[in-house]
Amino acid sequence: MEAPDEELMLAYGNGDAGAFDTLYARHRGTLFRYVLRGVKVRAIAEELYQEIWILVIEARKRYAPSARFTTWLYTIAHNRLVDHWRRKELALVPADDEQQPASAAADPARQLEGREALARFAKALEALPHQQREAFLLHEEAELTALEIAAVTNSEPEAVKSRLRYAYAKLKAATDV
Amino acid sequence: MSEHEDEREVERLYRQLPREEPPAALDAKLRAEARRAVVSHPAPLVAPTGRRSWYFPVAAAAVIVLAVAVTWQVEREQVDEGAPLPQSAPVPALRKEQKLPEQAPQKAPEARQYAPLAKRAEKPAEEAKNQAPAEAARDQAPAASVAGTLSQSREDALGERENRMRQERPGGAVAPSAAPPARRELQRDAIQAQGRASFADEPPEKWLERIAQLRQQGRHDEADKALAEFRKRYPDYRIPEATLEKVEKK
Numbered sequence: 001m002e003a004p005d006e007e008l009m010l011a012y013g014n015g016d017a018g019a020f021d022t023l024y025a026r027h028r029g030t031l032f033r034y035v036l037r038g039v040k041v042r043a044i045a046e047e048l049y050q051e052i053w054i055l056v057i058e059a060r061k062r063y064a065p066s067a068r069f070t071t072w073l074y075t076i077a078h079n080r081l082v083d084h085w086r087r088k089e090l091a092l093v094p095a096d097d098e099q100q101p102a103s104a105a106a107d108p109a110r111q112l113e114g115r116e117a118l119a120r121f122a123k124a125l126e127a128l129p130h131q132q133r134e135a136f137l138l139h140e141e142a143e144l145t146a147l148e149i150a151a152v153t154n155s156e157p158e159a160v161k162s163r164l165r166y167a168y169a170k171l172k173a174a175t176d177v
Numbered sequence: 178m179s180e181h182e183d184e185r186e187v188e189r190l191y192r193q194l195p196r197e198e199p200p201a202a203l204d205a206k207l208r209a210e211a212r213r214a215v216v217s218h219p220a221p222l223v224a225p226t227g228r229r230s231w232y233f234p235v236a237a238a239a240v241i242v243l244a245v246a247v248t249w250q251v252e253r254e255q256v257d258e259g260a261p262l263p264q265s266a267p268v269p270a271l272r273k274e275q276k277l278p279e280q281a282p283q284k285a286p287e288a289r290q291y292a293p294l295a296k297r298a299e300k301p302a303e304e305a306k307n308q309a310p311a312e313a314a315r316d317q318a319p320a321a322s323v324a325g326t327l328s329q330s331r332e333d334a335l336g337e338r339e340n341r342m343r344q345e346r347p348g349g350a351v352a353p354s355a356a357p358p359a360r361r362e363l364q365r366d367a368i369q370a371q372g373r374a375s376f377a378d379e380p381p382e383k384w385l386e387r388i389a390q391l392r393q394q395g396r397h398d399e400a401d402k403a404l405a406e407f408r409k410r411y412p413d414y415r416i417p418e419a420t421l422e423k424v425e426k427k
Contacts, residue, residue, distance in 0.1 A: 012215070020211040024204070032199045042197075049199055053207045055413040057214050066409065076413045121190045140191050154410060172183045175190055 005069035013060040024053070027070070030141040031077060037137055038081050040126065048084055052077045067151065074142050074152045078134070085130075117175050124174030132167040135160055381411050389423035397426055 003011075003019075005026065011019035031052065036045035055076050063072065125133065131153075138144045138152060146164060150157040379387070384407055391400035404424055407414075416424065 012211070015215045017212040017215050020215075021208055024208060024211070028204060029196065029198050033197055036197055046199065046203060050203060050207065054210065057207075057211050058415070059413050060214070062408070062412070064408075066405075072412055075410070079411065079413060118190060118193055121187075122194055125191075125194075140188065151409075168180075168184050168187050171187045171190070175186070 006065035009060070009063050009069050009072075010065065013063050020057075023069075027073060031073065034074070034077060034137045034141045035081065037125065038130075038134060039084065044084075048080055052080050055080065068148070070142055070144065071148050071151055074138060074144065078152050081134075121171060121175050124171050128167055128170060131155075132163045132170070135163040136167040136171075139164060381407070381414050385416065385420050385424055389420070392424060392426075400424065401426060 003022070005023060008019040008023045012023065032045065032049050035049045035052070036042060039045050039048065052073075056073065059076070125136070128136065134153065135149050138149045139146075144152065146160045147157050149155070149164075150160045153160070384403070388400050388403045388407065391397075391403065
């Protein structure tokens with residue numbers, strides 16, 4: 001049976017570099033896609049992704065398994081992304097923006113199938129308001145529950161559930177046209 | 178189609194999107210960094226011999242000189258801060274702030290609480306503008322004299338208010354048992370401000386300062402809880418050594 005993440009992180013904190021390799025292999029893809037789809041520019045995503053792992057490495061001795069490792073990791077990632085947006089002076093989408101329809105949903109390309117439907121889906125995902133997209137990615141990529149997403153993003157669980165509902169509805173609408 | 182099926186459909190489409198991954202070079206770099214972090218041990222402490230035998234005495238002397246210089250500097254700064262200030266220091270640009278106590282007396286205690294942090298943190302100008310006016314004024318030069326003048330004028334305003342209340346009271350008698358009402362009001366506000374349990378919306382520095390205050394007041398349970406909450410919210414935040422001493426239980 002594979003060792004749980006929390007055990008691996010504690011082992012790494014105690015000097016076991018091999019434990020980090022396993023942990024890294026488990027989370028590299030999902031974390032990278034979460035960052036990439038959050039910032040949309042690959043070069044920036046790579047830079048942020050690297051910084052997040054460096055923060056994990058630096059925090060190895062402070063790690064205490066009070067919650068799932070995934071929640072801890074994505075809290076670091078979320079904080080780093082928020083810093084990035086603040087530094088770039090990109091306004092975070094306010095909560096009342098959740099009523100806005102996704103731009104892709106208005107696309108009248110009804111006949112397009114297959115690859116085009118997927119392209120529409122990708123566009124709709126990009127067009128989602130920041131908070132909805134983040135909730136969706138944390139749910140789909142990191143497989144976090146609404147409660148865990150609320151802890152990571154410092155939000156109310158009900159707000160997270162609402163963001164997820166809107167995100168799914170908009171993405172579905174974008175593929176139905 | 179039910180909501181659940183809709184979600185399934187969205188998930189299916191999401192899984193069909195390209196599964197981007199970090200470049201292999203970045204993977205290698207991060208793994209190497211992780212390894213380096215755990216294997217880098219300090220060099221063994223072996224006294225050099227022969228021509229290099231002077232290394233340790235010189236290094237020790239340098240450390241002592243540095244320690245004495247830093248201590249002396251810190252003490253001198255503390256003396257400067259605590260020195261009595263001229264009450265009528267000429268600060269023409271700050272007349273507006275000097276009227277502060279009458280305009281917003283409720284804010285004063287809170288601004289006073291945050292002052293040490295504001296000095297240490299070297300806040301950017303924009304942020305300083307958003308702080309309470311008294312605090313913003315304190316960040317400007319000459320900081321010490323401004324703080325002195327402001328605090329003096331606050332005291333003056335408080336005294337005036339007390340005198341006024343005494344005169345308004347029939348016979349001019351003052352209740353002997355309690356502190357003056359205005360001062361009591363200010364004290365109550367300060368206690369309420371300190372006792373606020375939720376720091377979640379505050380920046381990490383302020384949050385830490387509140388924890389340090391709780392610790393100073395001997396409210397260790399609250400401080401422990403707040404520190405645990407802080408670590409949960411900012412797992413990657415490196416608390417400076419000096420602050421750590423103030424916020425952690427000894």
